[in-house]
Amino acid sequence: MAISLLDTFRVLSSFDPPRGSLRGAPWEQYVDWAIAQGLAPLASYNLEYRLPGSGAPEWARDRLLSIYSGSVNDNVMKLVNFKQCVxxxxxxxxxxxxxxxxxxxxxxxxxxxxxxxxxxxxxxxxxxxxxxxxxxxxxxxxxxxxxxxxxxxxxxxxxxxxxxxxxxxxxxxxxxxxxxxxxxxxxxxxxxxxxxDLEDALLLVCLEHAREGYQVPWLSFVDLRELVLGAPSMGGVYSRPLDVAALLERARAWRLERALYTSLSIVARLFPETAALVAPALPPLRRATRELLERLVVLPSSEPGKMSHPRGSDRLRRLLTGQ
Known part of the structure; x- marks a missing residue:
């Protein structure tokens, strides 16, 4: 049975991927796209250690594994080097x-x-x-x-x-x-x-999305997913429920209501498990504004495998950041 690119993304970007066969996944399309989107390290770990019997072809596992190994070494080098400085x-x-x-x-x-x-x-x-x-x-x-x-x-x-x-x-x-x-x-x-703080971190991600006209790697939506969920796999500063009232108030004060609506709507489409948490956190925008954002940004930004991005990025930035 064929598996869609979106389903492949959801499984391999999960911290607790469901077991099952990925033999019919679109590997030729997924691997290059996942590497470009920053998703390869997590995908490789899932294939090697969480889903070893998934049926992924050896060439795909090898390519993703090489990225994972490089990511571990590069991250440790950069973070340790920065720590020593500060x-x-x-x-x-x-x-x-x-x-x-x-x-x-x-x-x-x-x-x-x-x-x-x-x-x-x-x-x-x-x-x-x-x-x-x-x-x-x-x-x-x-x-x-x-x-x-x-x-x-x-x-x-x-x-x-x-x-x-x-x-x-x-x-x-x-x-x-x-x-x-x-x-x-x-x-x-x-x-x-x-x-x-958690709500500020989430809004800063939305601000980055808006200023980049949503030309961001999909890894950023995984970041946002975990912020929305309250980092359930961790036990740190972000491992708590969102304060929705504070989030909405700050979005209004920062004039980021449109960006918050857009980014959260994309996350809800990509990760259905976030939908119940996203719904109360969506700012109450006018219907015409919501429809415009859905058509111009949310829908095209929720299609995996596309290397192109929504047109009119400058106009989008002004619209989404209240400028």
């Missing part, structure tokens, strides 16, 4: 966000979640000071224009560090202060490193 830094409050924060707080194994770069959210007044501190550890500014809305990007040729400030815009300084006030310490990285 664990003696005192008197600051720097927020670890994105992959580096999620790899050990949402995923049962740090190798499941590739960390391509370290992302840090900090106050604008701390950007130059922290850049100077990193320079003492051989980090130098990248010559090209910073990408993805970062204020500055530094690298020691092995680990890029993206520095973000004023992510909510200059008019929402009070809301930005709230993110820092609610942040939780990340003790393994020293006294100056923190990570956003």
């Amino acid at each position: 664990d003696e830094l005192e008197g600051r409050q720097l927020l670890l966000i994105g992959a580096a924060s999620f790899a050990d707080s949402l995923y049962p194994h740090v190798g499941f979640r590739p960390v391509l770069e370290i992302q840090v959210l900090l106050r604008r007044m701390d950007v130059e000071g922290f850049s100077g501190y990193l320079a003492q550890h051989e980090f130098r500014p990248e010559p090209d224009e910073p990408l993805h809305g970062a204020q500055k990007v530094l690298s020691d040729t092995r680990t890029p560090v993206f520095l973000y400030a004023d992510v909510l815009g200059p008019q929402r300084q009070a809301e930005l202060r709230g993110i820092f006030e609610r942040a939780q310490p990340v003790k393994m990285y020293g006294p100056s490193m923190f990570r956003p």
